[in-house]
Amino acid sequence: MNCEVCQLKELEVEHFEIREVLRCILHTIVFHRALGLVRPKDIDSELFEITYVQCGDAELEKKIEEKIDQFIGWVEKHPNKKSQICLSFYEVKNKQATWFSNKTERLYWEQWYINLNVAQQPKAHFAKSHHSKVVVDPGECALVERSVRRAALEAALREVLFQIIKFVNEKRDHIPPVPNVEGVSFPYEITIPSSSDSSFGMDVIKRMLQTGHPTMLS
Amino acid sequence: MASSQSNIHSESAKIEQIITEFFTKSLHIILESRSPCVSSRNYSGEQILSSPSSSSSSSSSVKPRDKWFNLALRVCPSALENIDLWRQSNQEPMVVDVILIQRPTDLDPVRCSPRRGLARNYSLKERFRNCWNPGQEEYPSEVKREKIIERWIVQYESRKSRDSSSGGKRTGSTSSHSLYKKSIILLRSLYVTVRLLPAYKLFRDLNSSGQIHTFNLDHRVCSFVEPFTRREEAEMQQFGFMPIDTNGGRLSLSVLYHPKLSDVNLESSTPISTQLIPDYVGSPMTDPLKRFPSLPVTTHVSPSSAPFCRRHSWSYDLYGASAPSASPSPSPTYSDSRGFPSNMTSNRLPPTSSPHHPPETPLSSNTSLAHNKNTSFDEYWPSPTFSPSPSPSPPTHVPGDHLSKALLRSESAPVSISAAKLGGSPGLPTTHMLPPSPSLKGTRPGLQIDNVRAPARPADVQTCITAQKILYAGRDEVGNLSGAKISSNSSPRISFSRSSSRLSFQDEFDGSDFACPFAVDDDDLMDLHTRPESFDGKRLLSEPLEPGGLFPIRKSQDAAVGSLVRMLKTAPPLHHDSNSFKLSRASEPENRSKSTKEAEETSDLEVKEVQNTASCSSFTSSRLLMSKTTADALEELQGYREIKELLLRQSSRSQTVANDAHVAQSVSGDTK
Structure with a gap:
């Protein structure tokens, strides 16, 4: 199977917006790839006038929050950089026999690259955001400017979500047979840039694949 | 694949x-x-x-x-x-x-x-x-x-x-x-x-x-x-x-x-919201709601009609009955929900418009109101729907702006009520309120209040609500409307007694008991109309109460009307100052003062426990009255209710206290 890659449009975000943006995008993608029985959960974004959909899978939500935290941590260490998050779906080779063995091989059949350009902000405001809460920075910026910028981001985010929808509908033939009847059907993986700049990339992913456990089976 | x-x-x-x-x-x-x-x-x-x-x-x-x-x-x-x-x-x-x-x-x-x-x-x-x-x-x-x-x-x-x-x-x-x-x-x-x-x-x-x-x-x-x-x-x-x-x-x-x-x-969305907001903001109604969040549910239940419930929820459940708050005239909403749209609306609509306009003479308004009520009751009572209650209040061609406002809002906005009570002197509301309270406690007013409440309770009972819940619900309903009025009138003591009476009454209360008092009241209606002074204030009180309380009981419609009229008559003038409260009491008929005192005593004796709970609300309300007009008015209304309940209860239960007998006598004498 070939691996379809989708590069999502880059978003200019402020630090405190990262979490909500990533939530919207990641959950929307996963929802489209959760081909098992799903009870969709509507989530009204805390920051934007956007309602996105979750799969209603606590495990998945937890995982996504973890990854977002990691990513935010990375951003704080590497300010002013464009950053990328990759959500990939894969198949496990020989899954019947060696599903849990380290030697299983992951075949990636789809990868989503989320591109964020984090605007530099005084760290004080967002120092550490909590998992569940979006840190709203009181900011010294003019409110007007901020609202305009926010609206622009919201529109761009909406655009990205539509981009996901389009991609998902155009590329349908590469999807492997559904291994799981329940919820999030395909094993997936969320990759964030590691501490070393060069570490992020397909090579790394592949390396990780070799050794890593399947992140999510259910 | x-x-x-x-x-x-x-x-x-x-x-x-x-x-x-x-x-x-x-x-x-x-x-x-x-x-x-x-x-x-x-x-x-x-x-x-x-x-x-x-x-x-x-x-x-x-x-x-x-x-x-x-x-x-x-x-x-x-x-x-x-x-x-x-x-x-x-x-x-x-x-x-x-x-x-x-x-x-x-x-x-x-x-x-x-x-x-x-x-x-x-x-x-x-x-x-x-x-x-x-x-x-x-x-x-x-x-x-x-x-x-x-x-x-x-x-x-x-x-x-x-x-x-x-x-x-x-x-x-x-x-x-x-x-x-x-x-x-x-x-x-x-x-x-x-x-x-x-x-x-x-x-x-x-x-x-x-x-x-x-x-x-x-x-x-x-x-x-x-x-x-x-x-x-x-x-x-x-x-x-x-x-x-x-x-x-x-x-x-x-x-x-x-x-x-x-x-x-x-x-x-914007225009509407802005218009609506003024009514709600700062209105006593909102506070009461917050106080009794649970209440709305009970009240809703009693109506039993789905539309009604909805309505409440939409406008704010508790006042739902009164809820029209959003709408100036409560009646129209009711009518719609209940399916009397054509009749109800026609009757009710006029009042809504009228209220805004300059007030008529109080007397005329009162009389007209009373008549309207009577008619409305007769017509609407038969039907389970609340329509009767709303209709009476709206029809009031309420003379003063206050009245009209009160009526309109009566259900929803307490503020309006207070204004109505204040009538001539807005600044003195509390004082005005005070004098009436004695009368309420006294003979007839108490009964009237009780009657008003009583209907609500029975309905609740019918709906299988527990007595306590009913009581609470009654409080809420009445409380918002009547509470302000009553509170102003009554000193803390009074409020206690009222509250206690309510509680006790409610507990004991059966549908049968109520019917009798109401019947008696009916005869008196005419007399009540004649009395202008108290009438305005009382009316206001009664009207707001009606929607919630009266509708359920069909039997005592006439009686309820009579009681309301009495209430109005007996109600102390709004204009009096707090200082004058005592004076007003003295000036009022002896029966009233006695009855009030008695009621207080009896209530204290019988229901101290109840007092605690009820008293809290009454107290707060009374205090508030001093500063706040609308809230005060509501509280006063509550106090009235309580008094009524006490009186009713006492009357129904002759056994309990000797005081009861006195009160009953005074009441009967007044009525006759």
Whole structure:
């Protein structure tokens, strides 16, 4: 199977917006790839006038929050950089026999690259955001400017979500047979840039694949 | 994937079924997030039971429909019903138009509100029809603007009808398995898309409770496309999902939508909200609600009529009965909900308009009110609906602005009441209030109050509510309205006694007991009318109370009216100062003062426990009165109620206290 890659449009975000943006995008993608029985959960974004959909899978939500935290941590260490998050779906080779063995091989059949350009902000405001809460920075910026910028981001985010929808509908033939009847059907993986700049990339992913456990089976 | 051409027949049958279900599911998804009556966010009735929370995720059980496409949606009866029609043929397209209905912005918000309530009721009861033919019936006479803001088209073109070519994508036909998987994805996309389109915001706003909207969403499902005008089409944007090719044809889903709906939303909602807000803000009503959050439920229950409940919830449940708060005239709302629309509205509407206008002479107003009440009671009592109570109050051609306001708001806004009581002297409200209290406690007023309350209670009882709950509910209802008035009147002691009396009374209370006192009161009605002074204040008190309390009891209608009249008569003048409170008492008939004292004593003796609970509210109210007019008025009303209850209770129970006998005597003497 070939691996379809989708590069999502880059978003200019402020630090405190990262979490909500990533939530919207990641959950929307996963929802489209959760081909098992799903009870969709509507989530009204805390920051934007956007309602996105979750799969209603606590495990998945937890995982996504973890990854977002990691990513935010990375951003704080590497300010002013464009950053990328990759959500990939894969198949496990020989899954019947060696599903849990380290030697299983992951075949990636789809990868989503989320591109964020984090605007530099005084760290004080967002120092550490909590998992569940979006840190709203009181900011010294003019409110007007901020609202305009926010609206622009919201529109761009909406655009990205539509981009996901389009991609998902155009590329349908590469999807492997559904291994799981329940919820999030395909094993997936969320990759964030590691501490070393060069570490992020397909090579790394592949390396990780070799050794890593399947992140999510259910 | 592998195409199974071997079993063409079975394959085609499967495909056929998948497509059928696809129609169903897609309609379900669309309506779920577009049709307020259906939506998960706005669950009501049976739906609530199945899945209360927002999303379908809430319901734990998997239903057959949920398994289709592995997408569990909330219960959506209307959608499913409609879908069945489509099953008959997959060849026809399914066109779902989402229609935005805008009411003229200049409309009086008050008028709008009741209608909206109606519409909602409609939708609940007749979802099915609503789904197919949404808006028409809801706003029959009103000028409305309808606009199609979204058009969803689900279509399956069989290859026969279509030309042999399979559109540009791969000609290779898709197996049922592949089709199924693709349609799962397509439906997931639909689910997400529906929430991303601008219309979803309207839908969300509609479902946010407590707001009045000048717009509504409707939908229409048909099998043909009603062409847009060019201009309309120019405004629309199209979003097409990639069609799914199958062996026999192609399944496609697309939407035409208005990219800009935000303007509409803002325009409509803002004006109304601003108008409404003034009433609510700072009004005593709001506070009482907060105090007794649980109460509303009980009150709702008593009415038992679904529309009624809805109404309450919409406007704020507790006052629901009175709730018209949003609308100047409570009566219209009631009438609508209860199905007396024509009669009720006609009667009630005039009052609403009148109140705003300069006040008439108090006497005339009082008398007219009383008469109206009588008539209204007679007419409406028979019917279970509340209509009677509202009608009486509105009809009041209430002389003063105060009265009118009080009446109008009476249910909703306490503030108005206070003003009414104040009447001539707004600044002195508290003082004015005080004098009346003694009278209330005294003979007749107490009875009257009791009567008013009593009806409410019985109804509650009927509804199987526990005595305590009933009491509380009564408090709330009365409390808001009467509480302010009463509180001003009564000193803390009085309030205690009243409260205690209420509680005790309620506990003991049976429907039978009440009837007697009411009957007695009836005779007195005429006399009451003659008395101008107290009448205004009392009326105000009584009226607000009526909606909630009186409706349930049919037996004692006349009696209740009589009691109300008495109350009004006996009620102390609003104008008196707090200082004058004592004086006023002295000036008032001896019976009253005695009765009040007695009542206090008895209440203290009997129900100390009760006092504690009740007293708290009364105390607070009394204190507040000093500073706040409206709140005071409400409190006073409550106090009156309590007094009434005590008196009633005492009268009913001659056994308990010697004081009771005295009170009863005084009362009877007054009445006669």
